[in-house]
Amino acid sequence: MKHEAKDFNHLLGKLAGFSEKMLNAHFTLYQGYVKKLNEIEEKLAKTDKSSANYSFGEFSELKRREAVAFNGTFLHELYFEAMNAKKTGKTEASTVLKKAVDESFENWEEMVKNMKAAANSTPGWVLLTFSKIDRKLHTYIMFEHHVGLPAHQEIILVLDCWEHAFMIDYGIGKADYLNAYFNVVDWDVVSKRLDKAMENEKV
Numbered sequence: 506m507k508h509e510a511k512d513f514n515h516l517l518g519k520l521a522g523f524s525e526k527m528l529n530a531h532f533t534l535y536q537g538y539v540k541k542l543n544e545i546e547e548k549l550a551k552t553d554k555s556s557a558n559y560s561f562g563e564f565s566e567l568k569r570r571e572a573v574a575f576n577g578t579f580l581h582e583l584y585f586e587a588m589n590a591k592k593t594g595k596t597e598a599s600t601v602l603k604k605a606v607d608e609s610f611e612n613w614e615e616m617v618k619n620m621k622a623a624a625n626s627t628p629g630w631v632l633l634t635f636s637k638i639d640r641k642l643h644t645y646i647m648f649e650h651h652v653g654l655p656a657h658q659e660i661i662l663v664l665d666c667w668e669h670a671f672m673i674d675y676g677i678g679k680a681d682y683l684n685a686y687f688n689v690v691d692w693d694v695v696s697k698r699l700d701k702a703m704e705n706e707k708v
């Protein structure tokens with residue numbers, strides 16, 4: 506299947522604290538992952554599987570990098586898709602999401618604090634997940650696109666903390682970026698993701 510990069514241009518000029526320059530750079534980077542994912546998948550289909558080898562083999566190298574491009578693509582989509590470009594102001598979390606946050610983190614402020622602390626613990630990604638094990642929300646960090654994704658979690662919010670996500674507008678001011686980020690999260694989207702996640706049983 507050929508993957509197509511999604512168009513997120515509707516976000517340009519609509520997100521307070523996110524300049525068009527920074528968003529455009531980020532979109533280009535995301536498109537690069539989609540391109541690489543297609544390239545890797547095409548090559549994997551054609552490459553001789555008998556070359557597979559733990560030390561080195563063309564098939565093995567492609568296989569080892571496949572999840573980098575895959576998660577580089579879909580984590581970015583989860584990130585951009587939960588950004589609020591509506592002109593109606595801040596979105597409201599659903600009752601279900603609020604209850605899940607209270608049960609998992611005590612209250613909303615603690616969830617935000619937890620996500621920010623997680624962001625300060627990684628150069629990479631922060632995930633807010635619904636766990637199919639205890640049916641609560643959790644935060645996890647990923648140091649690379651393909652390392653650190655725990656089993657049995659449905660991702661309901663992704664926070665991109667790689668420097669490219671904030672350096673252009675904030676330099677090394679990660680805390681200011683995090684404040685800006687929480688002002689533009691589309692909680693409608695996150696609430697819907699949680700509803701869907703809760704429907705799924707652990708396999």
Ligand SMILES: [Fe+2]
Binds near residue numbers: 531534670
């Ligand atoms: Fe990114």
